[in-house]
Structures are given as structure tokens and as C-alpha cells.
Amino acid sequence: GAVVSQHPSRVICKSGTSVKIECRSLDFQATTMFWYRQFPKQSLMLMATSNEGSKATYEQGVEKDKFLINHASLTLSTLTVTSAHPEDSSFYICSSPGTASSYNEQFFGPGTRLTVL
Amino acid sequence: RKEVEQDPGPFNVPEGATVAFNCTYSNSASQSFFWYRQDCRKEPKLLMSVYSSGNEDGRFTAQLNRASQYISLLIRDSKLSDSATYLCVVNGWTTSGTYKYIFGTGTRLKVLA
Numbered sequence: 001g002a003v004v005s006q007h008p009s010r011v012i013c014k015s016g017t018s019v020k021i022e023c024r025s026l027d028f029q030a031t032t033m034f035w036y037r038q039f040p041k042q043s044l045m046l047m048a049t050s051n052e053g054s055k056a057t058y059e060q061g062v063e064k065d066k067f068l069i070n071h072a073s074l075t076l077s078t079l080t081v082t083s084a085h086p087e088d089s090s091f092y093i094c095s096s097p098g099t100a101s102s103y104n105e106q107f108f109g110p111g112t113r114l115t116v117l
Numbered sequence: 118r119k120e121v122e123q124d125p126g127p128f129n130v131p132e133g134a135t136v137a138f139n140c141t142y143s144n145s146a147s148q149s150f151f152w153y154r155q156d157c158r159k160e161p162k163l164l165m166s167v168y169s170s171g172n173e174d175g176r177f178t179a180q181l182n183r184a185s186q187y188i189s190l191l192i193r194d195s196k197l198s199d200s201a202t203y204l205c206v207v208n209g210w211t212t213s214g215t216y217k218y219i220f221g222t223g224t225r226l227k228v229l230a
Contacts, residue, residue, distance in 0.1 A: 034218070041125075043204070043220040044161070093160055105151075106218060108160040 002028045006094055006109030013084055014117055021079045021112045023094035029074035030096040034106070035067075038091040050077050084116045118143055123205050123221040131229050134195050138224045140188040140205030147209035147219075150181050152190045155202045155223060164190075164203070195228045202226070 003026040013019055023033060031052050036044040048064075050056040050071035058064045068080040081088055091113050095106040123140045130136050142150075150168075153161040165172060167179040167188050178191040188205055205221035 036220075041222075043121075043222040045220075046217055049217070091158070105163050105166075108162075111158075111160045113158065 002026075002096070002107040004030070004094060004096055004107050004109040006112055008112060009110060010113045010115075012115045012117065015085050016083055019081045019084055019114060021081075021092055021094075021114075023077045023079075023096075023109045025075050025096055025107075028096075030077065031074065032097060033071055033077035034095045035069060035077075035079050036093045036095065038093065044093065047079075052077075081114065084114070086116045089114055089116045119222075120144060120219045121205055121207050121221040123203075123224045125222055125224060127225040127227050129227045129229055130195055132195060132197060134228075135191065135193045136195055136226060137192075138190045138203055138205075138226075140190075140221055142186050142188070142205075142207045142219070144207070144209055144219075145183075145186060147186075147207045149208035150188050151206040151208075152177075152179055152188075153204040153206055153220075155204055157202075161204055161206075161220075192226075195226075197228050197230060200226055200228045 005024045007022050033050045035047045037047050038044045046059050047062045048056045048058045048069050050069045052071050052074050056069035066082055071077040091111050093111040095108040121142050151166050152164040154164045155161040165174050165179050167181045169181045171180045176193045180189045202223040202225045204223045207219045
């Protein structure tokens, strides 16, 4: 299957700082990348959908000025959490349907655990 | 009502037991259905797709009932390594016109020695 890498795997930062998370497709061109957030004992919640070369589509309730998504190339999508606060502490995961349609399997990155102090 | 509902568990079962998980979904226009497995602090991994005709992969059997909007997963001869959270996932068009994956909260399984 397709491989998606994600960095960093874990980050601890002070409140007010910005954190950038990178997702790379290693062996395919990711036209679409989904960004999810998962709080403890909760399901994955879709934050936004990014398509290469265009603006991301954000889910209702997700602040686009706080969670900046860039998908400038077919192999790299980034999520920047700006001015992070403790309530942003969560597990962030990216995924891509690969080159197939969205009906098929999603290929997930290994996730980034963000802790904001 | 949540779009995808699962019993959170935990289900504590002895090795060798058979365990069944259920999932219901609210959007009748949903098109694709999956079971994913998620280990603690890891990303979800696809376990199997689910079809109306039912499908089996070794000790795992999945079933879809579109009329009842119900999905099931049966695990036979449970192993210690089956301990994980099992996520029910539904693909389809939302009422707002977007296409996306909807995840259930997951059912936690603990297989005991």
C-alpha cells in the first residue's frame, strides 16, 4: 500500500508558540490530504481537506486562521497550529486516498502527538 | 444522534473466545464501509472493507445490513494480539454536499490470557 510519513511524531511546546506538522506521500502523488484530530477516548474528527494547489476546505467549527494548511506539492501537505494553547493538545493524523478515489482505503500517517504546556 | 455509533466497551474476553461488535450509521446515502483497528497512540490501520454479501478474512467476518443501517464485525478464536480499539468507518456524501470518512468512537477489546 501507499506510504505516508508524518513529522514530528511528538512535540511539546509552550502556550503561544506555533507548531508545524508535515505529511509526505513517499511513493505516490497525494492530490488530496485529510487532516484529523483525535482527543483521548474519542473518534477521529475531520478538521479539513486539502487539495494540491488550492485552498483547504475546513469543517464547521475549525478555525482556518488557527489551523493553517498548505498543500503546495503533490507529495507534501503541512498543518500549522498557530498560537497553540493547552486545549489544542491532541493527536493529529493525516491521511490520503492515494491515487484511487475517495471510496477506497485511506493511507494514514503515523500521527503527531501535540502537548501544549 | 451521532453519524456513526459504536458501543465503546471495553469488551474483556478470554483467549479463544468469539466476540462481536456492532455499529450503526445514520446517513442512508453512505456508500462504503470499513472496519479499522487502532492500537494505543498509533494511527488506524484497515482491517477489512464491509460488503452487503458479507466478507471473511481468516478469523474475522464483517457484515453490512443496508436496510437496518447496521455493520458488524465478528472475531473468532481471539488472540492476545487482537487487543485494540476497533473503529467503524463510513464513507459517503454528507448533507452539506461534501464527501468524507466518518469514524465511530471505537470499541475497545481486551483479550485476556
